[in-house]
Amino acid sequence: MTVPAYDQAVNDAFVLYPGGKFGYEKRDVPTLQSQRDVLVRVIATGLCGSDVHYWQHGRIGRYVVEKPIVLGHESSGIVVECGIQSGLSVGDRVALEPGIACNSCSFCRAGRYNLCRDMRFAATPPYDGTLATYYRVPAECCYKLPPHVSLRDGALIEPLSVAVHSSRLAGDMQEKSVIVFGAGPVGLLCAGVARAFGASTVVVVDVVESRLQSAFKYGATHTHRTTSDSVEENALEILNAAGLELGADIVMDATGAEPCMNTGIHALGPGGTFVQVGLGRPNPSLPVGQICDKEIVFKGSFRYGPRDYQTAIGLVNSRRIRLEGLVSHEFSFSQAEDAFQNVASRAGIKSVIYGPGVDEEMAKATLS
Template identity: 75%
Template sequence: MTIAQHGQSVNQAFVLHPGGSFHYEERDIPTLHSERDVLVQVIATGLCGSDVHYWQHRQIGRYIVKSPIVLGHESSGVVVECGSESGFAVGDRVALEPGVACNTCSHCRAGRYNLCQAMRFAATPPYNGTLATYFCVPAECCYKLPPHISLRDGTLIEPLSVAVHSCRLAGDMQEKSVVIFGAGPVGLLCAAVSRAFGASTVIVVDVVPSRLRSAPKHGATHTYHAKSQSPEQNATDLMKIEGLKLGADIVLDATGAESCMKCGFFVLTPGGTFVQVGLGRPDPSLPVGQICDKEIVFKGSFRYGPGDFRTAIGLLQTNRIRLDGLITHEFPFSKAEEAFQNVASRAGIKSVIYGPDVDEHGAKSKLI
């Protein structure tokens, strides 16, 4: 089946320009470069905080928007063309892993391809993302959706993989107590994965009550509304929650906020593990005395690595994790900029943009 037979002959893209303005453009349709490549019609894309940050600040660390770029990297779609060695067929419903590693460097060969310095990651300058009609990836970056997961909800597999990777870094969670800072999409998915991995106590912390109300649906056994007081006092109040008499075994910070990080170190039990999931200021002030005094294990978490997408899909396939209620706002392609504004205002939990000319009803439907 050709692209024209599939009903789409134009590749529409939503493009961010260096000055901060968005424009709709028609771009060339990507072509397959090998028999293992897959061309996907993008059905839906979830917006990430990094997308909004590039729009508002034009830079994240060493990645700078110097030329027009297509944002978006949390996507699902339908295969419209594929190579003979891809293992896919036209019509397959897939989630996309948006980074292509070199597969030859020492990090890739050691099984840590997320650290590959030659990584071509969608929506990270200079590489274009998925807010377009079509996106082309190698077969290893495509994952068939479980039949009970809609294409709309398939956009959550990428952030779910981030949560899986973070929880794996935390180590054995069986019967452990876990405190998670941030009740946004990644924080809530970290809670869900923690419970699926066996944690007995999962406490989600946030300053937004409406987000905390969603936490019990996604694995939280307790919630804590952080107050306008010192990190030490918030930690003291947190430890009054059942199961935290000696402090938490594990802390996952999905906010990047300095106050949350400090509180996390104070609430950890001696010998506990702290995993930094979210990014905030590049140089926060941290209580090094607490880190040393408690012999805290501090780990950074970066995207996802081998097996994380497979595990995420396995958790969905077996219904150990449910995605209901995480997507709170949906936008047609023609209102993509409105979606960015919605995320910037912190409205709801997750916002999704449908691809050009997508049947939104069909995107929400499941195969079973």
């Protein structure tokens, strides 16, 4: 594999400005700050719902776009410079974990660094993201890709790690029944991880038939397209279609949509576990009576934590999870705004943007 030329003077960035306008800027090339730092030439970046939300609404909760910011955090790339203590080499193909924790607070020390209040997370104001030529991270945020995984598909390790983390929160899945709401990238990957973790029944639910048609490739044993306005009717139809008379053991909602959350709670069996993976309205109305009557365990899931990336890489390396086909749309760096428009229209499954000057054929190639 040819390593892209390292130009220490050029760092092109795709920038979101307050008010929702996009533009391109020349930024300084990041420099190594320690002997464990790594400089990565960004090859592919997947677009996430959070990127689109910042563009359309200018904020997510307490994080507000108050100055120009580089978006993007689902990335893969090639190491072009590294410190002598990094354990990596120039030319290594890596997936990037885009959050740098403080490693000293009580949450970090307890192994829950995703809850670190001083987390510097890419594309979360005020921290720039990865839609640029180069991005610097510490070595612990770089994960070598298996030879059979392309750099394009390597950008999917980030959402796969989200699925791994939420599936772990759900607990033991061996021979359990799981309902996943949402057949987008994270929902499909949740279905795949659930099957890899031993679930016997995995039902994927969505309103878009074209997305459901691909769900069987990624782990679903059943699919259901919701049509009713009644959450009770939808829940009953899902359970009947999958033969789950007593309700599901686990529900994972990757939509954040209030009707899906309500349907999932109604479809969950007594003593079941509900994991909220996707975010929607900040204060949805939920059937608390159902939660109490069935003693449901309701869990929130936030990004990923220790060993989630390693597990994601292991699942892909063993081919228990297959990433092929999830990327449905590809855009050059000059077409970045088109990519955002494409995601906003809910076209396809996953859109990726290639880094500045990236050879697309190289990005799609594998080493084996």
